[in-house]
Amino acid sequence: MQPTDTSPATNGATQHMHTNGDHGNHHEPPLSAPSRLIPPDPLTSRYSRQLLLPPLHGLAGQRLLSSSRVLLVGLGGLGCPAALYLAAAGVGTLGFVDADVVEESNLHRQILHAEDRVGMLKVESAREGVRAVNSAVEVRCWGERVGGRRVVEILEGGGGGDGRRDGEAEGKGRWDLVLDCSDNPATRYAVSDAAVLVGVPVVSGAAQRGEGQLMVLNWRWGEEKGGQKRGPCYRCVFPRPPDPEMVKGCSEIGVLGTAVGVVGVLMAQEAIKLLVNGGRVVDGGGREGKGEMLLFNAFGGGLKGMWRGVGLRGRRETCVSCGVEEVVRKSGGKKITRDEVLSGILDYETFCGKVEDVRVLRPDERVTAKQFLEVSHGQERVIDVREDIEIELGSRLPGTVNIPFSKIMRDAEEAFQGVEWQDEAETGKGDEKVYFVCHRGNDSQIAARRLKELDEQLGRKRGWIGDVQGGFLAMERLQSGSH
Numbered sequence: 187m188q189p190t191d192t193s194p195a196t197n198g199a200t201q202h203m204h205t206n207g208d209h210g211n212h213h214e215p216p217l218s219a220p221s222r223l224i225p226p227d228p229l230t231s232r233y234s235r236q237l238l239l240p241p242l243h244g245l246a247g248q249r250l251l252s253s254s255r256v257l258l259v260g261l262g263g264l265g266c267p268a269a270l271y272l273a274a275a276g277v278g279t280l281g282f283v284d285a286d287v288v289e290e291s292n293l294h295r296q297i298l299h300a301e302d303r304v305g306m307l308k309v310e311s312a313r314e315g316v317r318a319v320n321s322a323v324e325v326r327c328w329g330e331r332v333g334g335r336r337v338v339e340i341l342e343g344g345g346g347g348d349g350r351r352d353g354e355a356e357g358k359g360r361w362d363l364v365l366d367c368s369d370n371p372a373t374r375y376a377v378s379d380a381a382v383l384v385g386v387p388v389v390s391g392a393a394q395r396g397e398g399q400l401m402v403l404n405w406r407w408g409e410e411k412g413g414q415k416r417g418p419c420y421r422c423v424f425p426r427p428p429d430p431e432m433v434k435g436c437s438e439i440g441v442l443g444t445a446v447g448v449v450g451v452l453m454a455q456e457a458i459k460l461l462v463n464g465g466r467v468v469d470g471g472g473r474e475g476k477g478e479m480l481l482f483n484a485f486g487g488g489l490k491g492m493w494r495g496v497g498l499r500g501r502r503e504t505c506v507s508c509g510v511e512e513v514v515r516k517s518g519g520k521k522i523t524r525d526e527v528l529s530g531i532l533d534y535e536t537f538c539g540k541v542e543d544v545r546v547l548r549p550d551e552r553v554t555a556k557q558f559l560e561v562s563h564g565q566e567r568v569i570d571v572r573e574d575i576e577i578e579l580g581s582r583l584p585g586t587v588n589i590p591f592s593k594i595m596r597d598a599e600e601a602f603q604g605v606e607w608q609d610e611a612e613t614g615k616g617d618e619k620v621y622f623v624c625h626r627g628n629d630s631q632i633a634a635r636r637l638k639e640l641d642e643q644l645g646r647k648r649g650w651i652g653d654v655q656g657g658f659l660a661m662e663r664l665q666s667g668s669h
Contacts, residue, residue: 233276247462248276254461255359257281257341259332259377260367261308263441264391266298266315267450268365268457273316275458279324280316281340281361282309285331295443332373333534334527337364337380363460365453366390366420371427372534378403378420379532382508383524387465390420391453396442396484398449401498402456404508406465407474417467417477418501419508427538438625445484452480544628546635551652555660558621566619567607571633572658576625581658583623591629598636607646622653630657 229248230237237244254277258265261284269280288299288311298315299308309327316325328340343359364386366377374390381388381404388403405417460467467475477498486492503513507522514521526532553561568583571591593601607618620637622630630653638651654660 229276236275242458242462250462251276251458252278254363255279255281255361256457256461257283257361257364258367259283259337259364259373260369261296261298261312262286262292262367262369263295263443263446264393264450264453265365265367266296266312267447268367268391268454269312269316270298270319271451271454272457273320273323275454276320277323277458277461279326279359281326281328282312283328283330283332283337283340284308284312285329295441295446297447332376333530334376334379334532335530337377338383338524338527341380341384341386360384361386362465363457364388365457367450367453371538374420375427375537376534379507379522379527382419383527385416387417387460388420389453389456389460391449393446393449393482394441395439396445398445398482399479400449400452400456400482401479402460402467402477405460405467405477407467416501416508418498419505421507422502422505422509423479423498425502425505429539442484445482448482448484544631546631547652551634551650552631552655553621553652554655555664558623558654559661559664566621567605568621568623569605569633571622571624571629580625581662586623589633591624591633594633594636598640602637602640618648619650620648620652622651624653624657626659627653627655627657630654 227245229245229252233248236242237248242248243250256272256277256279258269258280261269261282265282265284269282272280284307286308288296288304288306288308290301290304292299293301293304296308298312300311300315303311303314307327307329309329313325313327316323328336330336332340341361341364343361364377364381366374366388368374368377369392374392378388378390385404387405389400390403391400392398401423403417403423404419407415407417467477469475477500479496479498481494481496483492483494486494501508503510504517504519506514506519509521511521522532568586570577570583570586570588571594572580572588573590573592574588577588587605589601589605620634622634622637624630624633634651634653640646641648641651656663
């Protein structure tokens with residue numbers, strides 16, 4: 187049988203061997219024809235996967251993203267993933283506003299920062315992180331704390347700093363959208379008021395522990411006489427700020443990195459949809475969408491139980507920020523004006539309230555962290571009133587007795603029964619000193635006062651009962667050399 191080659195290269199035809207060396211080395215010249223192909227847009231190479239999605243409107247939508255300017259207030263657990271995905275999606279210009287520096291405790295959730303950038307301003311660290319992902323993105327930075335006036339100035343294209351190109355005139359670089367990634371009510375109200383005045387949509391997010399929320403505010407949804415119709419602002423949803431005593435930071439109650447990351451990524455997602463749809467909220471079919479607050483709980487019980495949506499009403503006509511002036515006036519209110527915001531008359535910190543340090547003990551019943559650390563401990567008793575989890579995660583003092591503050595508040599007599607107090611007969615004078623210490627110097631004062639009251643009831647005598655001002659925070663700062 188004759189061997190045959192059935193490989194795809196020959197389609198089953200028998201190979202022919204050239205016996206003439208000239209024939210074997212001969213190569214046909216390449217065909218030359220005039221080029222009639224128009225090369226694809228350069229954007230298609232990098233962004234081809236998202237260009238395939240009809241709701242993003244193909245190349246037209248990508249060009250909108252490339253020409254868009256998005257301001258992010260806060261470069262923490264929300265701002266980092268949001269900035270990262272906006273840069274990856276090809277948003278042309280990102281603005282970063284944050285006064286803080288990168289700390290080691292940020293790194294488990296603030297994914298734009300890195301170990302070698304600890305101590306760097308977050309805005310600068312985020313700039314480096316973004317450029318590593320997409321060097322074509324332009325980044326402007328403001329390393330400062332902002333109120334309503336500064337947000338208005340920045341949103342309108344001013345604001346100084348490195349937020350403007352060399353030679354670029356004020357007002358020529360207005361922002362299309364702002365992401366409120368801040369971590370306190372005062373900034374949220376300031377950002378919202380500024381956005382209303384400038385006419386910019388807001389994507390607002392918040393997260394603590396394993397919980398988060400997301401909503402789009404002040405979006406454009408049609409035209410009306412005298413201007414555009416817009417969705418509700420932050421004041422429409424939350425007319426009054428929360429009780430300042432209820433506002434706790436991540437350093438106090440903790441935060442799950444993945445939970446805050448989920449909200450940050452969804453903020454970027456909503457921003458992209460707003461940018462390609464002209465600042466309007468639309469559904470997948472291009473129809474006008476409705477306002478909604480998305481609630482997320484990582485520990486909500488099952489995958490389905492993690493998510494919940496709450497419908498938002500439209501703008502409140504009585505809202506002092508975005509409402510109807512005549513209606514606001516008739517209801518006894520007064521609309522916030524541009525002049526009030528720009529003059530700094532509005533004090534957002536005062537409006538939201540400040541948590542005052544507890545003042546229960548007299549000055550002579552308190553010692554500074556420095557005085558306490560210099561004490562030659564002998565006839566002293568040190569009681570740490572932090573909860574078990576706080577002690578596990580924080581600094582400790584040797585030789586202390588731990589009585590959780592919650593236990594003291596529940597039943598002080600029972601809580602103090604387990605302590606081996608020095609007997610008055612042992613000291614001869616009843617001069618035992620008792621120092622209470624907690625995280626920041628508030629709970630320790632209350633605990634010290636409880637022991638004083640209990641001693642009075644039981645007729646016990648001690649030399650001194652008091653606490654350490656500033657608690658472990660003050661001692662840690664003292665020993666690290668920071669102030």
